Amino acid sequence: MAAGVATWLPFARAAAVGWLPLAKKTMPKPPVDNSSRSDEILYLNVSGVRFQTWKNTLDRYPDTLLGSSEKEFFFNEDTEEYFFDRDHEMFRHILNFYRTGKLHYPRHECIQAFDEELAFYGIVPEIIGDCCMEEYRDRKKENQERLAEDTEANEVMDAPLPPDSTPRERLWRAFENPHTSTMALVFYYVTGFFIAVSVIANVVETVPCRPPEGRVKDLPCGEKYQLAFFCMDTACVLIFTFEYLMRLFAAPSRCKFMRSVMSVIDVVAIMPYYIGLVMPENEDVSGAFVTLRVFRVFRIFKFSRHSQGLRILGYTLKSCASELGFLLFSLTMAIIIFATVMFYAEKGTKGSTFTSIPASFWYTIVTMTTLGYGDMVPNTIAGKIFGSICSLSGVLVIALPVPVIVSNFSRIYHQNQRADKRRAQQKVRLARIRMAKKGTTNAFLQYKEDRALGDRDSDSTALCVKNRSAFEHQHHHLLHCLEKTTNHEFTDELTYSELCMTESVGFRTSRSTSLSSQQGAQNNPTGCCPRRARRRAAMRLANSTASVSRGSVQELDTLHVKTTSIPPQTRSSLNAQADDLKLNCGEQDFTAAIISIPTPPANTPDESLPPSPAPIPGILRNTRATAYTHETVKISSL
Amino acid sequence: MQVLFLKTGILFLTVDSSDSDLELSMVRHQPEGLEQLQAQTQFTRKELQSLYRGFKNECPSGLVDEETFKSIYSQFFPQGDATTYAHFLFNAFDMDRNGSIRFEDFVLGLSVLLRGSVTEKLRWAFNLYDINKDGYITKEEMLAIMTSIYDMMGRYTLPSVRDDSPCEHVEKFFQKMDRNKDGVVTIEEFIETCQKDENIMASMQLFENVI
Numbered sequence: 037m038a039a040g041v042a043t044w045l046p047f048a049r050a051a052a053v054g055w056l057p058l059a060k061k062t063m064p065k066p067p068v069d070n071s072s073r074s075d076e077i078l079y080l081n082v083s084g085v086r087f088q089t090w091k092n093t094l095d096r097y098p099d100t101l102l103g104s105s106e107k108e109f110f111f112n113e114d115t116e117e118y119f120f121d122r123d124h125e126m127f128r129h130i131l132n133f134y135r136t137g138k139l140h141y142p143r144h145e146c147i148q149a150f151d152e153e154l155a156f157y158g159i160v161p162e163i164i165g166d167c168c169m170e171e172y173r174d175r176k177k178e179n180q181e182r183l184a185e186d187t188e189a190n191e192v193m194d195a196p197l198p199p200d201s202t203p204r205e206r207l208w209r210a211f212e213n214p215h216t217s218t219m220a221l222v223f224y225y226v227t228g229f230f231i232a233v234s235v236i237a238n239v240v241e242t243v244p245c246r247p248p249e250g251r252v253k254d255l256p257c258g259e260k261y262q263l264a265f266f267c268m269d270t271a272c273v274l275i276f277t278f279e280y281l282m283r284l285f286a287a288p289s290r291c292k293f294m295r296s297v298m299s300v301i302d303v304v305a306i307m308p309y310y311i312g313l314v315m316p317e318n319e320d321v322s323g324a325f326v327t328l329r330v331f332r333v334f335r336i337f338k339f340s341r342h343s344q345g346l347r348i349l350g351y352t353l354k355s356c357a358s359e360l361g362f363l364l365f366s367l368t369m370a371i372i373i374f375a376t377v378m379f380y381a382e383k384g385t386k387g388s389t390f391t392s393i394p395a396s397f398w399y400t401i402v403t404m405t406t407l408g409y410g411d412m413v414p415n416t417i418a419g420k421i422f423g424s425i426c427s428l429s430g431v432l433v434i435a436l437p438v439p440v441i442v443s444n445f446s447r448i449y450h451q452n453q454r455a456d457k458r459r460a461q462q463k464v465r466l467a468r469i470r471m472a473k474k475g476t477t478n479a480f481l482q483y484k485e486d487r488a489l490g491d492r493d494s495d496s497t498a499l500c501v502k503n504r505s506a507f508e509h510q511h512h513h514l515l516h517c518l519e520k521t522t523n524h525e526f527t528d529e530l531t532y533s534e535l536c537m538t539e540s541v542g543f544r545t546s547r548s549t550s551l552s553s554q555q556g557a558q559n560n561p562t563g564c565c566p567r568r569a570r571r572r573a574a575m576r577l578a579n580s581t582a583s584v585s586r587g588s589v590q591e592l593d594t595l596h597v598k599t600t601s602i603p604p605q606t607r608s609s610l611n612a613q614a615d616d617l618k619l620n621c622g623e624q625d626f627t628a629a630i631i632s633i634p635t636p637p638a639n640t641p642d643e644s645l646p647p648s649p650a651p652i653p654g655i656l657r658n659t660r661a662t663a664y665t666h667e668t669v670k671i672s673s674l
Numbered sequence: 675m676q677v678l679f680l681k682t683g684i685l686f687l688t689v690d691s692s693d694s695d696l697e698l699s700m701v702r703h704q705p706e707g708l709e710q711l712q713a714q715t716q717f718t719r720k721e722l723q724s725l726y727r728g729f730k731n732e733c734p735s736g737l738v739d740e741e742t743f744k745s746i747y748s749q750f751f752p753q754g755d756a757t758t759y760a761h762f763l764f765n766a767f768d769m770d771r772n773g774s775i776r777f778e779d780f781v782l783g784l785s786v787l788l789r790g791s792v793t794e795k796l797r798w799a800f801n802l803y804d805i806n807k808d809g810y811i812t813k814e815e816m817l818a819i820m821t822s823i824y825d826m827m828g829r830y831t832l833p834s835v836r837d838d839s840p841c842e843h844v845e846k847f848f849q850k851m852d853r854n855k856d857g858v859v860t861i862e863e864f865i866e867t868c869q870k871d872e873n874i875m876a877s878m879q880l881f882e883n884v885i
Contacts, residue, residue, distance in 0.1 A: 041749050043728035046884045047780070048750050050787040051763055053795050054802045055823065056877050057868050058847060063877040066884075075724050092724070135731070473752040510884075514750060517880075522824055522839070524831040526753060532830040 042096045042507055049510060052517050060523035064487070064516045067509035079117035080131070085124040086117070093134050098505035100158040102134065126153045133159065141168035147175040162464065173457060208286035224342070227279055231338050234272040238332050241265050273309040276302065276335075298341060305335040363438070367404075370433045374400045374426045381419040388415065404430025476511075477528050483512040484525075703736035705777040715781055716789030721885055722781065729777050737774040740764050754828030762819060766802040788885055792878050796865050810858040816844045 056063065078094065080087040080102075097103040112119045120127070126145065130153065133139040141150060141164055154161055164172050201209075210220035241258030248260065258265050280302045287293035308328040340346035353360070375396035382390040389412040390396050399412040403426050414423045519525050705711065711722055730736065732746075740761065747760035767775050767783045786798045801807070805815045820840035827835055851859045851867045868874045 041746070043732055044746050045750070047784065048747060049881055049884045050784050053787045053878070053881060054763070054766070054799050056880075057796070057799050057864070057874055058820070058823070058843070059873075059877070060843070060846075062873050063880050066880055075720075090727070092728075476752050511750065518751070518823070518826060522827055522835070522843070524824075524827050524833060524835055524839075526827070527830050527832045529830055531832070532834075535832075 045507060045510055045514070049514050052514060055517060055521040059517075059521040061520040063520050064513060066513050067506070080127075081112075081115070081117045081119045082122055082124040082127040083120070085127075087127065087131055089131060089134070095505075095507075096134060096137075097159075098507065102130075102157060104158075106158070122156065123149070123153060126150060130154075130157050130159065133163075138165035139163050139168075140165060141172040141175075143168075143171060147172070147179050151176075162468065169461065170457070173461075204286050205288075207282065208288060211283055211286060223279075227275065228339070228342050230272050230275045231335055233268065234276075234335050235333070237265060237268050237272070238329075238335075269309060272335075273306050276306050276338075280306070298338075301334055301337045301340075304331050305338060308332055366433060370404065370429065371397055371400045374404070374422070374429075377422050378414065378419060378426070381422050382414055382416055385415050385419075389413070390419075400426060403427045404434055406430060474528070477526065479508060480512050480515050480526060481528065483509075484516065487516075701735065701737065703776050705736065711778065711781060714778075715785035717781065717785055717885070725781060725784070725885070726777060729780060737776055738780070739774045743775065751826045751828075753830060754826040756826045758822035759819075759826055762802060762805065762822060765805070766798070784885070788882060792869070792875060793865060795878055796868050797861065800861050800864050810860055811864070812858050813844060813848060816847060816859075817841065820844050820847075 076091050077088050078091050080089065094102045094107075101107055107118055110118045110120055126142070126149070129140055129142055139159065139161075151161065161172065210217055210223070214220045214224035242256050244254035245257040245260045247253060247255050280299070283299070283302075284290060284293060293299055308331050311328055337346075340350065375393050378399060379390050379393045379396045382388045382396075390399065395412075401407075402409050402412075403423060406427060408427075414420050515526065705726065708719065708722060711717075712719055715722070717725070732738075733742070738746075743764045744757045744760040747763065748756040750756070764775065765771075767779050769779055769782070783798070786794050790798070800811070803811045803816060803819050805818060817840060820843050824835050824840050824843075829835075848857075848859065850871075851863055853863050853867070
């Protein structure tokens with residue numbers, strides 16, 4: 037628990053005096069506090085630098101080295117101090133953690149050294165305060181990545197293929213990591229070369245060459261050396277097709293591969309050629325065919341397999357999409373506004389180039405981006421005024437978002453990372469809180485178990501107590517007092533939900549048990565699941581008292597309860613006890629539970645419902661929650 | 675577009691308009707001297723020193739406000755909701771009703787609870803239950819207190835806290851305490867009844883050795 041909680045516990049315990057006049061049961065005895073009352077100053081010598089602190093300060097965190105008895109191993113009797121042969125500069129931070137409850141990370145220290153110190157002193161790094169947590173995590177991740185990179189690089193280079201890999205796996209590996217084998221490398225360079233050749237061929241075939249004899253006009257080289265270009269294109273496409281089919285064959289998951297971006301690019305790159313083969317040499321469709329040839333330029337994207345940088349660029353554009361979208365949107369708005377204005381301003385002029393609003397779009401774009409081709413120029417005064425406003429605002433509208441986008445990009449990138457980190461941290465923190473709460477509950481239930489045992493046999497208390505600190509003892513005593521005040525017991529969620537579930541299961545037993553048990557076990561008709569029918573609750577309580585008393589010895593045996601032999605109780609004695617209203621608690625808090633159930637004023641239950649012994653033992657056997665089993669033990673112990 | 679960027683690259687100057695909120699100096703409080711507190715309470719000097727060190731560590735300003743108090747008290751009862759009871763407790767400690775507990779209030783309260791006579795403790799408890807501090811505990815006040823105590827138990831209890839558990843408890847309390855059956859419990863009735871109850875008297879000694 038936090039430092040603050042340890043300080044306030046005595047106060048909370050003192051405030052429990054407020055429950056005393058209200059308590060339904062007598063309070064349990066407080067735990068024996070053997071620790072010395074007076075606080076003393078401890079001397080900690082860390083590599084020669086002497087630190088001093090109160091013992092209480094260190095006791096705040098009993099599960100660390102300094103807070104537990106583990107530090108006794110470091111006690112030096114001659115000098116009467118605790119000597120640690122560790123870094124004293126980092127010890128300062130550790131000690132400050134005890135004092136203030138917040139652990140800070142010194143930025144100038146190496147992250148690994150800091151981690152090692154924390155591990156030595158038994159402090160989990162998760163409790164680093166928010167102020168330093170981000171820095172700590174960043175450094176840690178950086179360090180881990182660096183280490184991972186090194187190991188990965190080593191692995192990738194040296195890792196041999198598993199001996200029993202199929203040729204298909206080997207092939208896929210060759211494609212993905214060309215550096216693994218010479219063949220793969222050769223293939224990698226060959227495809228790269230052919231991509232380059234193909235792209236250059238596409239470019240060159242449009243360059244005008246000297247026309248052959250008999251012609252005047254310049255011909256593009258593509259038409260002059262049609263055969264040569266066709267052969268080159270065929271060769272490239274053959275290689276690309278071969279590569280694509282090989283990849284498809286080798287891919288571990290063909291569907292996934294076919295959906296991937298690179299595969300789509302591959303297909304788009306080679307499709308035009310095949311379509312061109314299939315299509316007839318027709319003037320009508322050749323126009324469309326020409327368009328298809330444009331897609332051949334996509335072959336250049338195949339280079340992204342060869343270049344890490346291209347991939348990163350693509351990724352960054354994708355991640356920056358929203359900012360770009362906003363830029364586009366604001367641009368569109370401005371363009372439409374200005375185009376409209378310019379169109380209506382220039383409407384009257386004769387021979388105006390502003391023939392329509394869409395035609396004005398071009399002018400607006402050219403002006404706003406300060407290109408200013410001059411193919412469309414306003415002639416009227418109003419047009420010129422608006423034109424100048426347009427160009428000035430263009431500077432603002434376009435120029436401003438661009439640097440903002442650039443900085444936004446880096447900021448958003450880091451922010452996303454931070455948000456993810458924070459979400460992960462939050463999840464971890466909530467999980468920790470939940471676990472701590474559960475831990476407290478479980479510890480408390482464990483404490484009650486041990487207490488029950490301790491009341492019977494003082495020798496075994498020492499064993500049962502284990503390593504619980506004085507603080508925990510006192511806290512548990514406080515919770516126990518609250519239980520006694522309200523006469524209800526804490527239980528954990530598992531038991532509670534089990535109880536609620538078993539309620540819904542119908543109970544069927546003999547009639548005879550019900551009548552007598554009803555007399556003894558009158559109770560108010562609400563239960564653990566108030567949403568369910570009230571009678572079910574009455575049924576449950578009636579069951580637990582009546583059924584356990586029947587054949588209780590047998591059931592107890594199956595429970596393996598750690599109590600001494602309990603004489604079987606007849607129902608009459610049970611009911612007789614029920615009449616005894618006076619609380620006779622003594623040291624045994626066993627008696628408490630049973631008396632509470634029958635004593636409430638007799639209310640006629642809604643229905644006389646038969647309790648059942650049969651399901652209850654089943655429940656008792658199946659449940660793993662010791663709290664519940666102890667509950668039933670207590671009931672029958674009378 | 676590149677030219678544009680050059681032209682406007684200079685435009686990009688982040689004007690960091692950080693509103694420097696001048697935080698007024700926090701309200702803080704220094705306690706009375708050690709001797710005075712020693713005189714007013716039953717604690718020894720060392721105990722007071724130890725108490726103050728803990729208190730000051732938690733609340734450097736020297737004051738505990740209600741929200742902090744509630745969060746501190748709730749930490750001890752993870753299963754239930756301790757805020758209502760903490761509110762009543764806060765009012766019981768904050769004797770001068772200024773909305774915050776100072777060290778003197780803290781230590782005076784603790785002195786009564788841990789070192790006071792049984793009558794003083796009972797008086798303190800009565801003061802806790804009497805929400806409006808008018809000298810009478812009405813059924814409504816008691817019901818509020820009782821509900822808040824049962825709230826601290828939470829949902830997962832054996833047997834479950836029924837809706838009328840607090841009511842029933844209040845009825846029992848009044849049956850026991852309200853001698854003249856006038857619907858309120860006065861301090862005399864309270865102290866008298868408690869002194870006659872052996873269990874209560876015995877349990878009053880329980881928390882003596884907390885500090």
